[in-house]
Amino acid sequence: MNRYRIRTTTSRALLLVFAFIMSAFFALPLLWLLTAPFSTQANLAVKIPETPSLANFEAVFRNKFAIRALFQNNLILGGGVMVLVASIATLASYGLSRTRVPGRDVLVYILILFSSVVSGTAAMVPLFLLIFNLGLIDTYLGVILVMTGGLLPSGIFIMRDFVDSIPRSYEEAALVAGASSFRMFRDVAFPLVRPGVMVVAIWAFVNAWGAFLIPSVLLRSPEHMPASIAFYSFYTEAGTPNLTLVSAYAFLYTIPVLLLYLIVNWRFGFRFFGGIKS
Amino acid sequence: MERRAIFSAKVGFLFLAPALAFVAVFLLYPFVRVFLLSFTNQTLLGTTAPNPEWVGFDNYRRLFDFDRWMRLGEFGSALKITTQFVIGSALIGQVGLGLLIAWAFYRKKGVLREAVYTLVILAWIIPETVVAFTWVAFLDRDFGTLNALLDAVGLGRPDWLFKHPLESIILFNSWRGAAFSMLLFSSALETIPPSYIETAEVAGANAWQKFRDIFFPLLRGHILTDLILITLWTFNVFTPFLLTGGGPARRTELVSIYTYRTAFHGQHEFGKGGAIAVVMMLINFALALIYLSLIRRRRVHG
Numbered sequence: 001m002n003r004y005r006i007r008t009t010t011s012r013a014l015l016l017v018f019a020f021i022m023s024a025f026f027a028l029p030l031l032w033l034l035t036a037p038f039s040t041q042a043n044l045a046v047k048i049p050e051t052p053s054l055a056n057f058e059a060v061f062r063n064k065f066a067i068r069a070l071f072q073n074n075l076i077l078g079g080g081v082m083v084l085v086a087s088i089a090t091l092a093s094y095g096l097s098r099t100r101v102p103g104r105d106v107l108v109y110i111l112i113l114f115s116s117v118v119s120g121t122a123a124m125v126p127l128f129l130l131i132f133n134l135g136l137i138d139t140y141l142g143v144i145l146v147m148t149g150g151l152l153p154s155g156i157f158i159m160r161d162f163v164d165s166i167p168r169s170y171e172e173a174a175l176v177a178g179a180s181s182f183r184m185f186r187d188v189a190f191p192l193v194r195p196g197v198m199v200v201a202i203w204a205f206v207n208a209w210g211a212f213l214i215p216s217v218l219l220r221s222p223e224h225m226p227a228s229i230a231f232y233s234f235y236t237e238a239g240t241p242n243l244t245l246v247s248a249y250a251f252l253y254t255i256p257v258l259l260l261y262l263i264v265n266w267r268f269g270f271r272f273f274g275g276i277k278s
Numbered sequence: 279m280e281r282r283a284i285f286s287a288k289v290g291f292l293f294l295a296p297a298l299a300f301v302a303v304f305l306l307y308p309f310v311r312v313f314l315l316s317f318t319n320q321t322l323l324g325t326t327a328p329n330p331e332w333v334g335f336d337n338y339r340r341l342f343d344f345d346r347w348m349r350l351g352e353f354g355s356a357l358k359i360t361t362q363f364v365i366g367s368a369l370i371g372q373v374g375l376g377l378l379i380a381w382a383f384y385r386k387k388g389v390l391r392e393a394v395y396t397l398v399i400l401a402w403i404i405p406e407t408v409v410a411f412t413w414v415a416f417l418d419r420d421f422g423t424l425n426a427l428l429d430a431v432g433l434g435r436p437d438w439l440f441k442h443p444l445e446s447i448i449l450f451n452s453w454r455g456a457a458f459s460m461l462l463f464s465s466a467l468e469t470i471p472p473s474y475i476e477t478a479e480v481a482g483a484n485a486w487q488k489f490r491d492i493f494f495p496l497l498r499g500h501i502l503t504d505l506i507l508i509t510l511w512t513f514n515v516f517t518p519f520l521l522t523g524g525g526p527a528r529r530t531e532l533v534s535i536y537t538y539r540t541a542f543h544g545q546h547e548f549g550k551g552g553a554i555a556v557v558m559m560l561i562n563f564a565l566a567l568i569y570l571s572l573i574r575r576r577r578v579h580g
Contacts, residue, residue, distance in 0.1 A: 011485075018382050019390045026397035028423050029453060032415040033408065044414065045421035088296045095293025098284040111301065116507060117562040118309050120514030121537040122555035125548055126308035126315060128541075149304025152297055171284055181289045210405030213516045217542055228407040241411075250408040257403055270399060272465040 033254065036247035043243060056248035065222065066249060069230035073140075074209055077226055080144035081151065081208035086201035088148070089155035090163075094189060096156070097163040098171070108157055115153035123150075124217050131218055138220040146218065147208050155200050162196025195268060202260050209257060227253045309559070315552035322546030330549065337553035351528035353554065356536040360513065363448060363532055368512035371452025373504055376459025381489065384467050385475075395460070402457035410520035413450050414439070439522060443530045447518040454517065459504050466500040467493070499573060506569040510562050533558055 036042035037056055039049035061067055096104055127146050128137075136142030170192070174184040190197075212228040219225055227249075234245040264270055285293070316337055320330035341347070347354030379398065383391040401409070416423050417438040425435040438446045470492065478488050494501075516534045524531040524539065531539070533554065541551025 015382060015386070015390070019394050022379060022394050023397055026394070026401050026453065028427075029409070029412050029416040030400065030404070031423060032412045036415070043421050044418040045426075046415070046423050088300065091293045092297035095285065095290045099287060099290025099293075100283040101290070113506065113510070113566050114309075115305055116510035116514070117559050117566065118305050119510075120516055121534045121541070122312070122514065122558045123308055125537065125541045125551040125555050126311040127304070129311065129315070129320075129548065130303075130308060146304060149300045152300050153305075156297060168284060175284065181285060185293075206403055210403075210407070212406055212520065213538075228405060231407055231411075246411060250411055254404050254408050257405065258400075261399065261403055265396075270395075270461075272461050 033247065033251060036243065037251040040244065042247055056244045057252070060245055060248045060252065063233055063245075066227070066230045066233050068223070069225055070227040070249075070253060073224060074226045076140050077143055077147075077211070077215070078205045078208045080140065081147045082201045082205040084144065084148040085151050085155045085204035086197050089152060089159045089200055090190075090193065090197050092152075093156050093159035093163045094185065094193065096160065098168075108153075108160060111153045112157055115150065119150060121213065124213065128217055137218060138224060140224070143215050143218050144208075146214055147211060150214075151204055151207055155204060158200050158203065159193075159196050162193055162199075166192045199264060199268060202264055206257055206260060312552045312555045312559070315548060316556045318549045318552075320548040320552075322548065333549065337550045338557075340550060341553055341557065351531060351536075353533075353536065353557075355528070356531050356533045359444065359529070359531060360533045362444060363451070363518075364509060364512045366445075366448035367451035367455075368508045369505070371448060372455045372508050372512070373459050373501075375452055375456040376461075376504070377463050377501070379456070379460045380463035380467060381493065383464070385472070398457045398460055401453050402455060406454075406517045407520055409450075409454060410517065413446075413521055417446055440526055443522050443526060447521060447530050450521055451512065451515065451518065455508070455512070459508060462500060462504050463497070466497050470496055502569050502573045506566055509565055509569075513558070513562060513565075 031046045032044070035046050035048055038052040038054070039047065040053050040055050042056075096108070101107065131137055131142040131146065134142070136145070166189075170188050171184055174188045175181075179187070210228060211226070215226050216229055219229075231241075231246060231249065234242045234249060236242065261270065283290075317332055317334060318330040319326050319333045319336070321327055341353045343352075344354075346352055348358070349355060379394060383394065415421070417425075419425060419435055419437040419440075422438075424438070429435050436442060474492050474496075475488065478492055483491070514534055515532075516538065518530060518532060519535050519538065522530040524535040537551055537554045537558070540547050540554060
């Protein structure tokens with residue numbers, strides 16, 4: 001078995017080298033976010049500050065506009081999209097799972113493809129006019145509705161595997177005992193699919209939290225802008241960014257996403273459930 | 279497995295109704311509306327804002343004006359740049375890298391896998407404005423980490439965002455989106471029965487033979503699904519705008535950025551923007567159909 005041992009040692013060494021290269025490629029572009037916020041003279045270099053300081057964060061917190069964008073506007077947008085996507089996707093995937101719908105997997109697949117086609121700036125042209133005609137330009141509601149419409153198909157796709165994986169016997173028992181369909185959903189089925197609802201909710205929140213294109217097209221007044229656009233308040237009149245403040249603001253803006261990732265990873269493991277079928 | 283129905287069609291429809299309403303208003307309606315829009319001279323401001331006129335194929339003629347359409351900042355140029363971007367960052371970058379990572383850590387557990395997976399996922403979930411800033415820093419000619427490393431091994435300090443802007447956004451987008459393919463393939467790999475691999479190993483198959491004869495045929499459906507989604511998403515992605523603004527000199531102006539500049543800047547030409555959107559959606563549909571027919575062919579022969 002000598003040949004076998006040589007082969008495993010070589011493959012282990014290869015894996016180590018591969019893991020090192022991949023870690024470097026994915027970590028190096030992010031290092032700046034860990035050093036610059038704590039340096040009072042940050043430039044674009046990654047350099048551990050000799051005397052780490054929180055002065056940048058103090059300066060960021062004095063920018064009322066940017067702070068309101070982050071702690072108010074972003075929470076409204078993220079929260080609104082999260083509630084709508086999670087609730088509607090849960091209802092829809094549950095309905096799809098528990099009703100006899102012919103060709104249901106194909107339908108969901110087509111829906112995903114269709115939503116991937118009608119997306120991005122191409123979709124923003126007619127969507128802008130729609131929101132304009134509804135009188136919802138420069139409102140959070142307009143942004144929340146458009147983002148929800150874009151995320152729903154994928155949300156249903158993610159939920160579907162959760163809903164399909166829970167056994168039906170409890171639900172059947174509840175119906176036999178005389179519960180109405182909606183009572184049964186609320187009291188029996190919903191508690192069972194709750195982990196899935198949480199994952200979809202967090203996924204929707206993170207998407208809305210980072211969004212740039214949709215709010216920048218649909219919102220007008222500066223006081224409504226979310227954090228992704230409020231970065232421009234750290235630019236000088238000449239249009240160059242104040243890097244120390246930008247990095248500190250970027251750091252604050254990223255923390256909630258990191259926390260949510262850790263929660264999901266710890267509670268459920270961050271992975272795709274069931275595998276995506278073709 | 280036969281699924282038993284718990285609800286009647288009527289109750290099932292009530293559960294589906296909110297989702298159907300959203301799909302109708304925010305996906306189907308815009309899709310139809312954009313076709314009509316593309317035949318008018320609608321703008322945001324000025325006289326054509328309240329009363330757009332029907333202009334027939336004028337917008338399309340302006341897009342396909344072959345005397346100038348390959349110039350930087352024109353439609354043909356944007357299509358060419360987008361094609362290079364999709365091939366480089368979607369097909370090779372994201373799908374290739376995702377498959378490679380998932381395969382390398384197949385049936386492996388431990389710190390190494392956790393570390394790599396976490397880093398790849400972080401690149402995917404951190405807000406796009408933030409990663410745009412960190413990449414501007416990473417690629418900076420004088421201070422950037424990338425050039426610090428290249429300089430240390432004697433490769434000089436190229437000015438990435440000015441001299442090689444397209445390569446820069448391709449590298450950036452591969453980095454940004456590899457996580458989706460990696461996660462999809464790693465959950466797909468788990469569905470392969472371990473006995474297949476063990477049998478192949480006993481028979482002395484090497485890594486490439488295992489990939490070619492076991493993984494590839496069994497995962498073909500997953501690979502094609504991943505290819506469709508990643509291709510469409512990359513075709514429509516707007517994030518590179520935050521890195522380069524489409525420049526320098528429109529050399530990274532993807533079709534998504536060209537649409538944005540046409541419809542939401544300057545003259546706000548919605549009619550022309552609509553025509554671009556129609557062409558983009560038709561290309562996307564054609565790509566989706568090609569991939570779908572490849573999947574079906576497998577079913578027929580498989």
